[in-house]
Amino acid sequence: MNLKPIAKILVKRPKAVLLIFTIAVFIIGSQATNLYMTSDLSVYLPKGEQTTELLEKVEQQWNLGDTMIIYVEGNNVLDPRVLKDIDYVTNTINTYRHDNGEIDGVISVTSIVSLIKQENSLSPPFGTGKYELPTSEHLIKKYVAQIGDMRKSILTDDLTATAITFILTKDADGTTILERAENAIKTVNTKMTLIGSLPQNVALEKRSLKNMAIIFPLAVVFVSLVIFFFHRTLKGLIIAFLPPAFAIILTFGVLGVVAPELTMLSIAIVALLMGLGVDYSIHLMNRILEEKEKDTTTKIEKVLKTTGKAVLLSTVTTMVGFGSLMISTMSPMINFGFGCALGIFFSFISATLLVPCLVLILRFEEKSEIPGWKKLAKFTSKNSKKILILGCAVAFLSLAVLPEVNTDVNYSELAPKGEPIIEKTKEFSERFGTSGNMDIILLEANLKDPAVLKAIDAMEEKLRNKGIEVYSIVDTIKKINLGRMPENQMIIDLIYSTIMKQTDGFIDEDFSRTLISVNIPADLSMEELEKTVKEINHIIHSTNIPNGVVYDLTGSSAINVAINNLLFEQQSRSLFVSLLFVFATLIIIFKSSLYSAITMIPIAVSYTHLIIGETIRQFICNCYVQWNVSGVGYIYTEGNPVSNVCLNHILKG
Structure with a gap:
C-alpha cells in the first residue's frame, strides 16, 4: 500500500491536520451529553428470558x-x-x-x-x-x-x-x-x-464515578512518571496522552448517538482506551525517533509501513477480541463490546494521525534507551528453550491449583467498604434477615374462591417451613377472619369490602391477579441463593391452584441468579468466537497457520481452565478481566520481544 501521500500531508501540514482533527473530535464529542447511566440489573437479561418476561408482566x-x-x-x-x-x-x-x-x-x-x-x-x-x-x-x-x-x-x-x-x-x-x-x-x-435499591443504586453510581475520578488521574500520573523517566521531557507526555484522550472523546460522542445507555461496565472503557491509546502512541513515537532516515517524509512513510502496520494488526485483533462480545444476548455486553471495538479503532486513527504531527510540531527528538535491554535480548536468544519450558511449567502449575479457587460468589462481600448506605444495608440485613430487595410471585386465579385462597395459604406455609418469609392478601383475609380461612364467598366479599380501601395489598380490580411478597434471607452466597430460588420454584410447581396459575419467582434474587448463570454461558461462547475469529485473522495476515498458532498459544493457555472446568462460575468482574485478556493479550503476544525471540529461535533451530 502506498502511504507516501498520507506521509506527505502529515509532514507538510501537521498543524492543519491537528486543527481539523481537533475540531472533528469536539463536534462528535459534543454528542456525549446524550449519555445516561442505569444500574438496573434487569438490563443484563435478554429479551424473552423467563425472569424478564415475568417482571414485564408484573x-x-x-x-x-x-x-x-x-x-x-x-x-x-x-x-x-x-x-x-x-x-x-x-x-x-x-x-x-x-x-x-x-x-x-x-x-x-x-x-x-x-x-x-x-x-x-x-x-x-x-x-x-x-x-x-x-x-x-x-x-x-x-x-x-x-x-x-x-x-x-x-x-x-x-x-x-x-x-x-x-x-x-x-x-x-x-x-x-x-x-x-x-x-x-x-x-x-x-x-x-x-x-433499599433506589438509594443503594444512586450511592453505587456516585461511588463508581468518584472512584473513577480518583483512579483515572492516578493512572495518568503513574504512566506519566514512567514516560518521563525514559524521555525526560514534557513533550513526550503530550504526544503519548493527547491521541488516547481524543479517542475517548470520539468514542463516547458516537455512543451518545447510537448507544446512549451506560452501565457500571461502561466506565471500564475509559481506562482500557487510555491504556491502549498510550501504547499505540509510544510505539509510533519511539519508532519515529529511532528511524535514521534524514528525509522526514520518507521517515514517516517507513514508520507507517513498519510499526504502523504492527499497530494496525494489534488494532484488528483487539477489535475482534472485544467485538466478539457483540454476539452476546445481554445488552450491556453488546454495548461494552461495541464501545471497546469502536474506541480501539479511534485510538489507532488518533495515534496514526496525531503522533507524527505532534512530533514535528513539538520538534521532539529525545531518544530513550532502557539500560540492559540489549543484554536481555541476548539472554533470551541463548536460553529460549529454557524460558519456554519455564513458562509452560508455570502455566501448568497454575492449572493444578484451579480446584482450590472459590467459585461461590457472595455479592454482598463485593460491595465497597466504607459506603454509609452499604454499611447500613448490611446492618439492616443482619437485624431483619432480609436485604429489603423485592422478590414476588405472580398468581392468576379467582381470588374470591375459598378453594383458591386455601391453596395459596397452603403454599405460603410450605415456603415458611423453608425459612422464607411471605406475605399476601390471603394473610390479611385470614387475620380479619380470626386466623381461619373463609369458607364461603359471601364472607370473602365482606372482608374485601372492609380492607381494600385501607390495605396496600397488590390485587387487581376484578380480583383475578395478585402478588405474593417474598423475603429471602440476606447474605446468601450465589450457590445458596440459587438453591433457595430453586426450592421456592419447586414448591410453586407442586402447588395446584383451582382454575388458576402461579408463576415462578421473579424480582431481585431471581434476576441475580439468572444473570449469574447466563454470564458463564455468554463468556464461554464469546471466548470461543473471539479465539476463532482472531486465529482466522492472523492466518490471513501472516499467511501461515504455524505462526498464527504460536501467536495464539499464550492466550489459549490462559483459558485452559474453561476447557477442563466448565463448572467454574464467574461474575461480571471476572468476565471483564478475561475479556480484557482476550482482547489486549494479542497486542503483547504479537509485540512481545521476549516471547517472539524465544519461539522464533526455537523454530529456526
Whole structure:
C-alpha cells in the first residue's frame, strides 16, 4: 500500500491536520451529553428470558419499580413520638396515599405505623373504625400484638429498630423522591437512614464515578512518571496522552448517538482506551525517533509501513477480541463490546494521525534507551528453550491449583467498604434477615374462591417451613377472619369490602391477579441463593391452584441468579468466537497457520481452565478481566520481544 501521500500531508501540514482533527473530535464529542447511566440489573437479561418476561408482566399491571427503605432506630420505636415521626416522614414522601403512584411515584408503603392504622380501622371490638394513629400506648401495644408474625419483617423483637418500606413506580423520579425523603428525615428527631435499591443504586453510581475520578488521574500520573523517566521531557507526555484522550472523546460522542445507555461496565472503557491509546502512541513515537532516515517524509512513510502496520494488526485483533462480545444476548455486553471495538479503532486513527504531527510540531527528538535491554535480548536468544519450558511449567502449575479457587460468589462481600448506605444495608440485613430487595410471585386465579385462597395459604406455609418469609392478601383475609380461612364467598366479599380501601395489598380490580411478597434471607452466597430460588420454584410447581396459575419467582434474587448463570454461558461462547475469529485473522495476515498458532498459544493457555472446568462460575468482574485478556493479550503476544525471540529461535533451530 502506498502511504507516501498520507506521509506527505502529515509532514507538510501537521498543524492543519491537528486543527481539523481537533475540531472533528469536539463536534462528535459534543454528542456525549446524550449519555445516561442505569444500574438496573434487569438490563443484563435478554429479551424473552423467563425472569424478564415475568417482571414485564408484573410491571404492566402494577408498574413496579425500585424499593426505598427508611431504617428507623431508637430505644423504643413504639414510643408515640417515634411513631408520629414515622407517620410524618411517610406522609411527606407518599403525599397522595390513594393515587397508586401516579402523582407522587409511591405505589405502597408498609410500616409499623401503617399496620397499626389498619388494625385501628377495623370495626369494634378489633379497632375503632378510624384509619389513624392512636395516641393511647395501650391501643398501640394491643394492635402490635394483633398484627402477629407479620410484624417481624419490619419490627425487631427488642423494639429498637423498624423499617418503612416504599414501593415506587417504574417511571418514578428517583432524584425527587430521594430529596423529599432526605428533607423529611432531617426535620424529625428520630434516627432514620435511607437504604433499599433506589438509594443503594444512586450511592453505587456516585461511588463508581468518584472512584473513577480518583483512579483515572492516578493512572495518568503513574504512566506519566514512567514516560518521563525514559524521555525526560514534557513533550513526550503530550504526544503519548493527547491521541488516547481524543479517542475517548470520539468514542463516547458516537455512543451518545447510537448507544446512549451506560452501565457500571461502561466506565471500564475509559481506562482500557487510555491504556491502549498510550501504547499505540509510544510505539509510533519511539519508532519515529529511532528511524535514521534524514528525509522526514520518507521517515514517516517507513514508520507507517513498519510499526504502523504492527499497530494496525494489534488494532484488528483487539477489535475482534472485544467485538466478539457483540454476539452476546445481554445488552450491556453488546454495548461494552461495541464501545471497546469502536474506541480501539479511534485510538489507532488518533495515534496514526496525531503522533507524527505532534512530533514535528513539538520538534521532539529525545531518544530513550532502557539500560540492559540489549543484554536481555541476548539472554533470551541463548536460553529460549529454557524460558519456554519455564513458562509452560508455570502455566501448568497454575492449572493444578484451579480446584482450590472459590467459585461461590457472595455479592454482598463485593460491595465497597466504607459506603454509609452499604454499611447500613448490611446492618439492616443482619437485624431483619432480609436485604429489603423485592422478590414476588405472580398468581392468576379467582381470588374470591375459598378453594383458591386455601391453596395459596397452603403454599405460603410450605415456603415458611423453608425459612422464607411471605406475605399476601390471603394473610390479611385470614387475620380479619380470626386466623381461619373463609369458607364461603359471601364472607370473602365482606372482608374485601372492609380492607381494600385501607390495605396496600397488590390485587387487581376484578380480583383475578395478585402478588405474593417474598423475603429471602440476606447474605446468601450465589450457590445458596440459587438453591433457595430453586426450592421456592419447586414448591410453586407442586402447588395446584383451582382454575388458576402461579408463576415462578421473579424480582431481585431471581434476576441475580439468572444473570449469574447466563454470564458463564455468554463468556464461554464469546471466548470461543473471539479465539476463532482472531486465529482466522492472523492466518490471513501472516499467511501461515504455524505462526498464527504460536501467536495464539499464550492466550489459549490462559483459558485452559474453561476447557477442563466448565463448572467454574464467574461474575461480571471476572468476565471483564478475561475479556480484557482476550482482547489486549494479542497486542503483547504479537509485540512481545521476549516471547517472539524465544519461539522464533526455537523454530529456526
